[in-house]
Amino acid sequence: MNVLLVSATHLEIMPLLQRCDWPSGWGPVYSTMIGKHTVDVLLSGPGVVAASYQLGTLLGMRRYDLAVQAGIAGSFRQELAPGKVVHIKQDILADFGSSSPDGFLPAASIGLLESSAYDTSEGHLLETAGISWPESVTAANGITVQQVSGTEADIASMRQHFDPDTESMEGAAFYFACRMHRLPAAQLRSISNLVEPRNKENWNIPLAVAQLDVALQLLFEELL
Template sequence: MKLLLVAATSFEVKDFISYCNSPEVEREHQVDLLVTGVGMVATAFSMGRALASRDFDLAINAGIAGSFNRDLKIGETVVVKEDRFAELGAENNDDFLSIDELGFGTSSYKSSFSHSFLNSLSGVSGITVNKVHGRQSSIESTIKLLKPDIESMEGAAFFYACKEVNLPALQLRSISNYVEPRNKDSWQIPLAVTNLNATLNGFIRQL
């Protein structure tokens, strides 16, 4: 199976890539790594360039994320069922009009891949942002408007690119922090990265 692994940074998936170079995996799969850089613009450009020149059976977006949902545990790996461009639209005084409501496009994209292995993971809704939330008032307004579980800076752009070329797409995220007024002392990035890679390893063994 030809797989495209998409990550904003190589740090987030380095252990998985090492595992993919093992004979056990290489007998069954060809895994190409695409490190896009952080953000939806970098992701969209990198995806477009990669998908224009190569064909794949499945694309996997993997990385860390912040969680609005306190029922999700720090370090937990989740599967993103739907992702949305949170800021794509227009302000209307105190209201927000999505690109859908304006009639100019679509802001929300869904996962197009399922597998029994994923049933053990929490399925979540995500938002993709240019500016991660760190102010209580904006956090509260975002929860009220969109009711997201997690946020990232790449997910919806990844889903968008895959949809445009009809490529099955899977997004896995591991929770590194809760979305709250910025407090880096509470972040657990190494734990999130370790658990994300363990999940990726387990998934590819069953694929």
């Protein structure tokens, strides 16, 4: 199987890269073998612009059987605490829309969506890989933002419009690109922090990275 593994940064998947003898400074695509699978690792850079460009370029040149995005995320749910790993069953571009005197207006509400490009009329993009996830990896609804939710007002707006479980900065762009190329896709996220007024002292990125690596190893064992 030819697998594309996408991460915004090398830090999020560093344990895997170290096992694969990743040469520091190589990028943005590194090819390796994991078990019997050929795996291209794409370090896309943070945000939807970088992810869209890198994925658009790569998927225009190469063909894969499966794409997996792996990274950290913020959690809107107390029960999804730092170190918890989820797979994102649906994602959406949550800050795509317009401001107004009445607050934020999502893109779908003002006619900005090309309906055939999305899986739902609201603009959701769905997991399509059909992976049998272990019980330790639960399903979650994600949102993708370009400005991390770090104020009470932003958090309340996201809850009101999308009722999300997690947020990231690339997930919906990844699902969109894979949908356009008819590529089965899944997104694996490890929680680094609760979504709250910004306080990096409460973040636990090392734990999130370690638990993400455990989940990635389980995933590749499932694919063997």
